[in-house]
Structure formats: C-alpha cells, structure tokens
Amino acid sequence: MYKILVIDRCHFSRNGLKAWLNHPDNFASSFSITGIDNLLHAREHILQWQPNMVIADLYSFMGELHHIQQLSSIFAACGNTTRLILLQSGRAAVLDDYCALQTSWRSVDKSLSLSALRQLIQDALVSRPPFGEPKPVQPLLTLREERVLALWTKGASNDVVATKMGITVKTVYTYKRNIRMKLGADNRFSLFLALPEMAEG
Known part of the structure; x- marks a missing residue:
C-alpha cells in the first residue's frame, strides 16, 4: 500500500483530493492517505511517516508565510526518496522563483485535468526510488x-x-x-x- 500525504490549506481541496485518490475506479493501487493543513506538522509527518508521495499546494499557505524560507523544511524532509508534486492553486513570483531552486518531482497547476493528474501520480509512484537510511534533518526548534x-x-x-x-x-x-x-x-x-x-x- 502506498502512502500519500496531501498538504493543502484549503479544507475542500484537501478532502476532495483524498476522496478522489481513494476512489477504486481511479487507481489500481490502494493508498493510505493523510491530509494536513499546517506546514510545521507536515514536516514532522513526512519525517516520521515517510510517505511515498507528497502532494502539496504551497501557494495556499502564502497568506501565512512570513518568509519564503519557511518552506525549506518541506523540501528537505522529502529529500530524494519521497516524490513531491506541487499542485499549486495560484501563482506568485516569489514562490515560483523559490520552488524553481528546490527539488520537487513536478510542479503543475490545479487546473490540470484529472486524467493527466492520475497519470502524473502513477508515473511518480513507479519512478520513486526505494527508501534508504533516513537522513538526519535539523529540527526547527531545540x-x-x-x-x-x-x-x-x-x-x-x-x-x-x-x-x-x-x-x-x-x-x-x-x-x-x-x-x-x-x-x-x-x-x-x-x-x-x-x-x-x-x-x-
């Protein structure tokens, strides 16, 4: 069973995506899916749960961010073993520039068709490398x-x-x-x- 973490500030988007991923007609694989609307909790969840994939709408958190560097913990926690798909609900130059410098598997708009999103998710799961030894990540707070x-x-x-x-x-x-x-x-x-x-x- 694949593990997928959905990070999205919007309650309806988060739960809608979870329901769509769990629908038996959409995927042959079964998923264990968790949704989170808090960036700090998301980082800890990635490190402890080690999902196969993270689907994140980082744009939905733009109103909460005091500095774009707050997103670094999400990219660091995913590392090279967890496929990170950015499914963005909007565009902001500062976010686009920052994400372009980070390691994510794909970055697409939420306007992507469901069939294209399904194919993207299947490709990401097939191409995910196996988990290696967990790498140490510096905690945000002492x-x-x-x-x-x-x-x-x-x-x-x-x-x-x-x-x-x-x-x-x-x-x-x-x-x-x-x-x-x-x-x-x-x-x-x-x-x-x-x-x-x-x-x-």
Whole structure:
C-alpha cells in the first residue's frame, strides 16, 4: 500500500483530493492517505511517516508565510526518496522563483485535468526510488525551545516558565524571541491565531 500525504490549506481541496485518490475506479493501487493543513506538522509527518508521495499546494499557505524560507523544511524532509508534486492553486513570483531552486518531482497547476493528474501520480509512484537510511534533518526548534513553547501555549507566565525550567525570566524572553523568529511570527500573538477554515456546507 502506498502512502500519500496531501498538504493543502484549503479544507475542500484537501478532502476532495483524498476522496478522489481513494476512489477504486481511479487507481489500481490502494493508498493510505493523510491530509494536513499546517506546514510545521507536515514536516514532522513526512519525517516520521515517510510517505511515498507528497502532494502539496504551497501557494495556499502564502497568506501565512512570513518568509519564503519557511518552506525549506518541506523540501528537505522529502529529500530524494519521497516524490513531491506541487499542485499549486495560484501563482506568485516569489514562490515560483523559490520552488524553481528546490527539488520537487513536478510542479503543475490545479487546473490540470484529472486524467493527466492520475497519470502524473502513477508515473511518480513507479519512478520513486526505494527508501534508504533516513537522513538526519535539523529540527526547527531545540528541545528547550519546544519546552518553552509548550508551556507558553498552555498560558504559563514567564515567571512560571522560568521556575519550571530553572532559568531566568530574561532567558525565557530570549527563548520566546528565538521561537518567534524561527516560526516566522511577527508578534507574540500570531503563533496562537489559526486562520479559520470554512465550515463544510
């Protein structure tokens, strides 16, 4: 069974593609499919689950990106063993230029016909090299930064974080600044503001 990860900010596109991939009339192969709408979670999922293929609409995240380099973790996690198909819903010069410098298997528009997309997916699965030894990928946050972020998201004050971690309050501020910089958050609240998805009709 092939494993496919769909990365798309749009709830309807993500679930529509998953349903189409799972339809028995479309593919002879069976798939285990996961859909994700968060770039940080997507990177971790690629590294741990090791899908055969990732189908990503990176354009759908353009409104969330603070810097185009935030996409580097997706390309790095896919490496040479996971086929990355960029199925873009739109065009942006900065995104196109960045993706042209990265390693992806194919980049196509979402306007591609379903029969052409089916053939593209079949070609990608046949041509995928076998998994080798997992290559180490540098985590985005250090373990201490992850611990600070976990306490921070639970509403712990700087004093509580400092006490629990055995560090000074000034060090907590430094960790928080580094976390915001690494995650591309322009202020201390944006880490906790998820863009609402449209409810299913």
